[in-house]
Amino acid sequence: MSDQAAPAPTNFIRQIIDEDLRNGKHKGRVATRFPPEPNGYLHVGHVKSIVLNFGIARDYQGTCNLRFDDTNPHKENLEFVQAIIADVRWLGYDWDDRLFYASDYFAQLYEFAVQLIQKGKAYVDDLNAEQIREYRGTLTAPGRNSPFRERSVAENLDLFARMRAGEFADGEKVLRAKIDMTSPNINMRDPTLYRIRHGVIHHQTGDEWCIYPMYDFTHCISDALEGITHSICTLEFEDHRPLYDWFLDVLATPCHPQQIEFSRLSLAYTVTSKRKLTSLVEDGHVEGWQDPRMPTIAGMRRRGYSPEALREFCRRIGVTKADNLVEMELLEDCVRSDLNIRAPRRMAVLRPLKVVLTNYPDGGEEMLPAANHPQDEAMGSRLIPFSRELYIDVEDFKEEPPKKYKRLVPGGEVRLRNAYVVRCDEVIKDEHGNVIELRCHYDSETLGKNPEGRKVQGVIHWVSAQHSSVAEVRLYDRLFTHPTPDNTKEGKDYREYLNPNSLLTLMECYLEGSLAEARPGEVFQFEREGYFCRDPHPTADQKLVFNRTVTLRDTWAKIENKS
Ligand code: ATP
Numbered sequence: 001m002s003d004q005a006a007p008a009p010t011n012f013i014r015q016i017i018d019e020d021l022r023n024g025k026h027k028g029r030v031a032t033r034f035p036p037e038p039n040g041y042l043h044v045g046h047v048k049s050i051v052l053n054f055g056i057a058r059d060y061q062g063t064c065n066l067r068f069d070d071t072n073p074h075k076e077n078l079e080f081v082q083a084i085i086a087d088v089r090w091l092g093y094d095w096d097d098r099l100f101y102a103s104d105y106f107a108q109l110y111e112f113a114v115q116l117i118q119k120g121k122a123y124v125d126d127l128n129a130e131q132i133r134e135y136r137g138t139l140t141a142p143g144r145n146s147p148f149r150e151r152s153v154a155e156n157l158d159l160f161a162r163m164r165a166g167e168f169a170d171g172e173k174v175l176r177a178k179i180d181m182t183s184p185n186i187n188m189r190d191p192t193l194y195r196i197r198h199g200v201i202h203h204q205t206g207d208e209w210c211i212y213p214m215y216d217f218t219h220c221i222s223d224a225l226e227g228i229t230h231s232i233c234t235l236e237f238e239d240h241r242p243l244y245d246w247f248l249d250v251l252a253t254p255c256h257p258q259q260i261e262f263s264r265l266s267l268a269y270t271v272t273s274k275r276k277l278t279s280l281v282e283d284g285h286v287e288g289w290q291d292p293r294m295p296t297i298a299g300m301r302r303r304g305y306s307p308e309a310l311r312e313f314c315r316r317i318g319v320t321k322a323d324n325l326v327e328m329e330l331l332e333d334c335v336r337s338d339l340n341i342r343a344p345r346r347m348a349v350l351r352p353l354k355v356v357l358t359n360y361p362d363g364g365e366e367m368l369p370a371a372n373h374p375q376d377e378a379m380g381s382r383l384i385p386f387s388r389e390l391y392i393d394v395e396d397f398k399e400e401p402p403k404k405y406k407r408l409v410p411g412g413e414v415r416l417r418n419a420y421v422v423r424c425d426e427v428i429k430d431e432h433g434n435v436i437e438l439r440c441h442y443d444s445e446t447l448g449k450n451p452e453g454r455k456v457q458g459v460i461h462w463v464s465a466q467h468s469s470v471a472e473v474r475l476y477d478r479l480f481t482h483p484t485p486d487n488t489k490e491g492k493d494y495r496e497y498l499n500p501n502s503l504l505t506l507m508e509c510y511l512e513g514s515l516a517e518a519r520p521g522e523v524f525q526f527e528r529e530g531y532f533c534r535d536p537h538p539t540a541d542q543k544l545v546f547n548r549t550v551t552l553r554d555t556w557a558k559i560e561n562k563s
Pocket residue numbers: 034035036037038044045046048049232233234263264265266272273274275
């Protein structure tokens with residue numbers, strides 16, 4: 001892994017661990033976990049958590065478990081489980097044989113719930129969901145005790161066993177912890193531990209259970225059972241920490257992990273909530289979870305982002321408790337720096353304009369050497385075919401050029417990159433006056449050197465028409481037009497801010513012929529255009545498709561000023 005060279009900078013969590021190690025807490029062991037719920041694909045926010053948890057395990061010679069927090073079977077499925085496994089692996093992390101499911105612990109969790117009842121710390125409640133909410137009170141008003149709170153241990157044990165046996169309907173009863181209905185922390189007001197769910201097939205346990213444990217109860221016990229030392233989570237769980245500690249204290253588990261919270265990653269111009277991403281997928285606003293515009297790991301991978309770039313991004317954003325909105329530019333800059341080093345250069349004409357070299361022999365062709373990387377000789381060179389008919393980009397010719405235009409103009413000269421200097425002699429138009437072809441003269445004396453006494457400033461890219469590969473090229477832009485689409489002054493729905501121009505498809509682009517052999521997912525720099533990745537998803541008609549990974553420079557600011 002390339003980030004092994006650059007050690008992760010310290011942060012407040014690593015400082016806590018250092019201190020624990022100095023004090024001999026947990027006998028010098030460091031064990032973390034990454035605990036996704038398999039109810040969607042992982043997104044860039046999860047990347048931060050993965051890099052943090054697995055990175056700490058790596059740097060402290062500890063372990064990091066991958067654990068599915070799968071207590072909500074109606075929202076979860078195996079597709080999500082498999083996608084999460086693939087995504088964490090792709091990011092470069094490994095959990096050996098420590099892949100766990102909270103559902104592995106359902107039998108033990110049930111026993112722990114029984115223990116709580118026996119200790120007089122849990123009871124079966126007949127209030128319905130609505131009543132429970134009403135009894136709970138508010139941030140300013142204390143809650144009230146349920147009329148069923150004082151049931152005897154024996155009655156609670158009997159009712160809980162019958163809940164498990166399927167004697168009651170969904171919602172008819174729940175098991176609750178008996179803590180304090182007047183606590184200023186609402187999470188401590190007798191939280192629900194188990195609810196009844198008939199008729200759902202759990203992706204791991206099938207129909208074995210008709211009662212399911214709640215997240216707060218499950219999470220701390222799963223951590224304790226796995227011997228986690230530092231249970232790292234995001235800040236919204238800060239108010240749940242007293243409950244996390246309460247369960248483990250009352251149950252006196254041999255291991256009592258320390259919960260530590262850090263701030264979530266929010267990325268500008270996108271959303272990182274699984275619920276919202278799910279709705280983008282389900283309502284067809286994007287092509288799916290792997291749409292290259294999605295901030296999902298699968299989407300970013302398909303877009304051409306590398307694990308190295310994402311890990312570098314995490315290194316740069318750091319870990320704190322402060323709320324922060326990270327600019328998309330930072331992520332894109334990491335992607336660009338990584339690709340600048342790794343991506344071989346190629347020529348590709350995205351908006352073709354035909355050029356005929358009138359003095360080049362008909363049917364003639366030659367192979368011209370071109371470096372694969374301007375700074376890295378080790379990347380070698382290739383031979384590119386040159387012939388009488390070429391394509392250049394329409395933007396590289398102007399009949400009426402603006403000031404300082406250094407590209408091709410009528411009567412003017414330009415250098416074709418890696419090839420000759422050409423002069424435009426004639427402009428051919430269709431009946432509507434659109435330029436459809438240029439007739440040019442090439443100077444055979446100018447391969448690799450400027451013509452004597454003449455200064456040719458402009459260099460443009462090109463491809464030989466007959467040797468090129470035709471491709472569809474997809475240009476991606478921000479998915480949203482607002483930096484914080486789910487938190488705007490106007491308070492509108494985030495979907496109101498979907499960018500209608502987030503995808504521009506160019507149907508007929510001409511690429512260097514060899515690009516037809518690019519591997520799925522392989523990324524190149526198309527010179528002067530940006531970085532492009534061979535789309536790994538095959539189309540029905542076997543079309544050659546490239547996705548724009550990122551532009552060469554940050555063009556976003558420019559676009560914003562224009563609109
Ligand atoms: P969402 O709110 O998008 O549904 P989640 O927290 O419910 O996300 P989980 O599958 O429970 O999703 O998350 C797994 C882990 O990833 C948790 O420890 C969670 O704290 C962390 N995580 C989720 N979103 C972010 C984020 N934006 N930044 C950092 N960590 C995150």
